[in-house]
Amino acid sequence: MSANSRSINNRSFRLLLRAGARLRAMFRAMGGLSIPALAILLAMALPLVPPVAAQTAREIMDKVNDRDDGDNQVSDLTMTLIDKNKKRRVRSIRSYSKDFGKDTYSILFFLSPADMKNTGFLTYDYDQAGKDDDQWLYLPALRKTKRIASSDKSGSFMGSDFNFSDMSEPDLDKYEFKLMKEPKVNGFPTWQIQSIPKSKEEAKDSGYSKSVLWVRKDIHMVIRSVRWVHKSRRLKYMQIVELEHIDGIWVAAKMKMTTKEGRKTVHTTLLQFDNIQFNQGLKESMFTVRTLEKGVR
DSSP states (O other): OOHHHHHHHHHHHHHHHHHHHHHHHHHHHTTOOOHHHHHHHHHHHGGGSOOOOOOOHHHHHHHHHHSOOOSSEEEEEEEEEEETTOOEEEEEEEEEEEEETTEEEEEEEEEESGGGTTOEEEEEEOOSTTOOOEEEEEETTTTEEEEOOGGGTTSBSTTSSSBGGGGSOOOGGGEEEEEEEOOEETTEEEEEEEEEESSHHHHHHHSEEEEEEEEETTTTEEEEEEEEETTSSEEEEEEEEEEEEETTEEEEEEEEEEEEETTEEEEEEEEEEEEEEOOOOOOGGGSSHHHHHHOOO
């Protein structure tokens, strides 16, 4: 429970005690009351106690973005791409991330296959509303670093079902949120929230015209989503398949993104996270374009 919620509950409890004391005093002064009369007085006193306000969809999403996701993180990823014919391609990745105040910088390098080794991706995920995140992709075969423009972030990240826009947190001010239902998913209570871009530009840049998210109430983490691909009949289904609790932090250990058109599966991406470690003392100099171009050692 948040500090604000505890404050509201404590204030409500004090008001209720005062109301009860007034009722007892009135009861003694009047020499006792009948049960119906006492019920009427109680009903008159209850409005003095303010109800605890329900969380809005936006407030829930603020907590999703603000939840503790660790700092100075190092992990190994296995990315498996599965096409419509069930053919698989497997890629190994090393990932690093570090908090810079409220911003998060991350860098990853492909380790295999050989033709992708040292391909790198650098992201500056800014917390400031209205400030676009910065992303760079380094292609060693071309010895070229490409800055990802906002208009290109709807594109596929390295042939996967994830967009470049999925590689950083969304700017919540650019979306309208609506609380739909509160269903259970795999036995855990969740909030089901609809997310719609406020502008056509944001829908185009992100690649999604609408999303429905399932947020686990106990950990404020999106564990499932459905996204409507912008100007397409395709839908993308994301699912956190496995969670781990490491150093007090909930992290996705395995996740899946599937692209469908109607009932037909077009493509699937599996991400497996291993050797997740926090507090690794990463240097600021690691998160630069120069490091991106040097590759992992």
